Amino acid sequence: MIRRSLYFFVPAAVFITACAAPSLIMEKKELHLFINSFHHPVSDIFFKLLTHAGSGFFVICCGLLLLLIHRVRTGIMIIVSYSLSGIIVQLLKRLVFSDIARPAKLLYGMDLHQVNGVKTLCCYSFPSGHAASAFALFTAIAITTHSRALQLTCFFCAAAIAFSRVYLSQHFLIDITAGAAAGCIITVFTDFLLRAKKPWMDKPLIQLINPKRNAQ
Numbered sequence: 661m662i663r664r665s666l667y668f669f670v671p672a673a674v675f676i677t678a679c680a681a682p683s684l685i686m687e688k689k690e691l692h693l694f695i696n697s698f699h700h701p702v703s704d705i706f707f708k709l710l711t712h713a714g715s716g717f718f719v720i721c722c723g724l725l726l727l728l729i730h731r732v733r734t735g736i737m738i739i740v741s742y743s744l745s746g747i748i749v750q751l752l753k754r755l756v757f758s759d760i761a762r763p764a765k766l767l768y769g770m771d772l773h774q775v776n777g778v779k780t781l782c783c784y785s786f787p788s789g790h791a792a793s794a795f796a797l798f799t800a801i802a803i804t805t806h807s808r809a810l811q812l813t814c815f816f817c818a819a820a821i822a823f824s825r826v827y828l829s830q831h832f833l834i835d836i837t838a839g840a841a842a843g844c845i846i847t848v849f850t851d852f853l854l855r856a857k858k859p860w861m862d863k864p865l866i867q868l869i870n871p872k873r874n875a876q
């Protein structure tokens with residue numbers, strides 16, 4: 661499965677490593693202020709809009725749409741992997757790392773660029789739920805396609821959504837690193853659970869509901 665999706669997993673591994681390395685070398689507040697110093701009105705609007713693609717509503721809608729018109733397997737994988745990653749991330753946020761604050765709180769009073777119209781959160785910073793959701797969604801799509809171009813597109817979409825959380829000062833870089841890794845790993849595990857060779861799972865739900873109409 662990973663072998664046929666190398667055009668997603670290789671850049672995803674590079675992205676996670678590239679985010680983890682400076683996070684381990686530099687103090688996270690210093691690193692965030694450095695990243696935050698690079699901003700532009702166009703990127704403000706871009707990331708402000710893009711970040712919503714990591715929301716649970718968007719991911720579930722994508723899962724239901726692909727289940728309906730593409731493949732039942734893909735839709736189920738997206739919904740299950742999103743649900744599992746969401747549960748795990750929220751448990752970690754609230755039970756294990758509940759005392760870790762977000763950039764807006766830790767860097768309060770410093771020269772922090774904030775995007776107009778974005779309400780910055782204060783608590784439960786680690787790990788990033790949006791990063792986990794984005795990588796769960798696009799890992800699931802990448803796993804179920806043989807198109808190298810689509811696999812690369814999936815990576816860039818997931819990485820951009822994850823980075824939007826840092827750009828908008830909702831998370832530190834280490835937060836999205838953990839979220840991205842969690843999203844990938846949990847989706848691979850979900851794929852293993854759904855690996856049963858059932859032909860109906862590789863058809864769109866709309867065809868299963870009304871096979872006669874699709875046969876015409």
